[in-house]
Amino acid sequence: MWRGMKGFSRGRIMPLALLPDGSKGTVRMVIGGFGMRRRLRELGFTEGEEIRVLKGGGPGPVVVLIRGSRVALGRGVAMKVFVEVVEL
């Protein structure tokens, strides 16, 4: 955990699953299969979009606020959404 914590600084790009509760970021890249990438994009995970982590950092799924709605992502998916940290 400690080694992971060192990466937590503004401007760093990291998987959404690792961001703690209350942090803010900007979507930079989504990896994975085409179907999943399209689905996330249609839900508003487009590049440059701001998100806020409502529940996160744990071993389970995360909840983010994006485009005014709350979206829950399984941890597997949340590891594939890369976010630029804006605020911790």
Add this chain to the structure above:
Amino acid sequence: MIRVALAGNPNVGKSVIFNSLTGSHQRVGNWPGKTVEKKEGVFRYGGEEIYVVDLPGTYSLTAYSVEELIARDYIIKEKPDVVVVVVDASNLERNLYLVLQILELGARVVIALNKMDLAEASNIHIDVKELEKLLGVPVVPMVAPKRVGVSELCRKILEVVRMSKRQTTRGTNVPSGDARDPRAGKQPVAVRYGADFERAIAEIARLVEGVPALRAYNLRWLAIKLLEGDSEVIKVVREAAAGEEVLRAAKGIRSRLEQKYGDLEMALIDERYKVVKRIVGRVVRGEKLLTASDALDQALLDKYLGIPIFVTVLWAIFQFTFIASAPFSDLLGDVFAALSERLAGITGIEHLDYLLFGEYGVINGIGMILSFVPLIMALYLAMSLFEDFGYMARAAFLMDRVMRRLGLTGRAIIPMILGFGCNIAGVYSTRAIPEERDRIVAIVTNPLMLCSARLAAFSVIAAAFWGYAAGSVLLSLYLLGIALAILVALALRKLVLRGPPSPFVMELPPYQMPSLKVAVTYMWFRGSLFFKKAGTVILLGLLVIGVLASTDASTLSFTSDVERSLVAALGHALKPLFAPLGWDWRLVVSVVFGFVAKEIVIGATAMLYGVPEERFGEFLVKRYDPMTMYAYMVFVLVYIPCVATLAAVRHETQSWKWAALTLAYGVVLAYALSLLTAAIGRAILLGV
């Protein structure tokens, strides 16, 4: 008749609007060949008869899920006169995406801007006039549960229909009846995409316009889909005369654009969201406050509190279900029992009389099915209220991590819970699981949830044999069922439906006051559906068993002596198979009866032994040792879903294969497990 389709994201209040439009004049069925629910209704307004169909709730119309395909196909092929897009005002940004896609289809749209009260409460103010202007379609602000805006919506629907009729008669319209001109120039400025895209769309639209067979479609939509490389649309164009040429030219335009923007399907999603942002920026004022919803989520989704709260909610739902339904169930059962007693002997033909008014005759059968309806209704009522409140999405979220390890998705938790009430209800509720393979795993394992019918049988046996420990014995059976469901799910994932459950992506709707009206309507339709669907199957099954139990095996004429009946013959024939379990032919027959409905197992067995049902428990204690009876309960728990559940499995998977598999694994597991239980039990008891 005017035909209206209701579209919108999930959880925007579509069903409330549907209900306020149609009242009780609605019909619930299935989309042809699909397991997605279809609701239709008719109402009158302003002297016109208006037909409404409720399209499945979707976030987009890309046509990659069944729901999206249904919604898209309906709008394109059935060409409803008006598409009412229900939009959540408190969540405009997410909802406008679908609006743009429906506008792309060239449909005549009226926006029902619902939940205006919620938007105001969370400090979001929407300039409705500006939104109308930007989108170029009527927008009706609504608060559906309070019926605010309902008649205005009807007025707008008629207005749009009348306007389009006038246009058609003046011949200014595209032949399909589309209100929108395909060329980009006529598109409202606000919903235009980037200049490069609009140029490409216009170019392709011109090409498509030259193909007569394609004029039935909205040209702008065809052009956009060709740009995206939509396989269904490409197929349609290829089949048209001169379509190949269009495809070739479109491909050129496409690859030109791809060099600059990468994958165009993705790029167009971005374009739509840019338009959405622009519109939202101009019509929405006020920063969304963190709402009570978020505060509630802090508690309900808490790492430590979340699951205990969930368990408490479940407990409350079940308490409510059983307590609220019991008086109605008892009353219905008693009324029909009294009725058949009263009518007994009325036909004068002994055999017919037995089948109609006997202990397991038609009248009592109807009573039995009806007495289950209150239970189903109460369960649906409670579940629907929690669903409407927004909690069920949270339950799926909470359970996803655990369920995923077990080869199931978090969303399978709801069907499992309903399964404890009734497996039929459980199987039908798997519809909410979007991915086909995940759904099948949830369906096939559902019969292992110990339903209330089996509970009724088991509690008699457990109380007789274990007295105060009966509760723990029953609990062990519940847990056994869950453990087996997990094993079967894992085996399915390993052997048949390989791969992990599909990734969890789900919107958590804001909490809201549930609408009792929607819940009651839902309960009523579900209850009557259960009565019709399950009722027919159970009644038929009872008749078959009635005939078997009352027909003499040697003379094939009526007999009141069960020992001589075909059922007894069947029991004797199958007995050697069950001898290792220590059963006599009557127990064998009882599990045959159980296939029809598990709640008749005890009554039927008591009848076979000729012992009154109230004293049947004591009788069993004298006759069988506890382990044999425990093994018997294990067998009844696992062996086979009741015939109505099996019919539901068939219906929901649209295949006999899965129904057959459900039956097969049940029988095999049940036999093996009860053999094992009996053997272990005897070893312990006899100290061998």
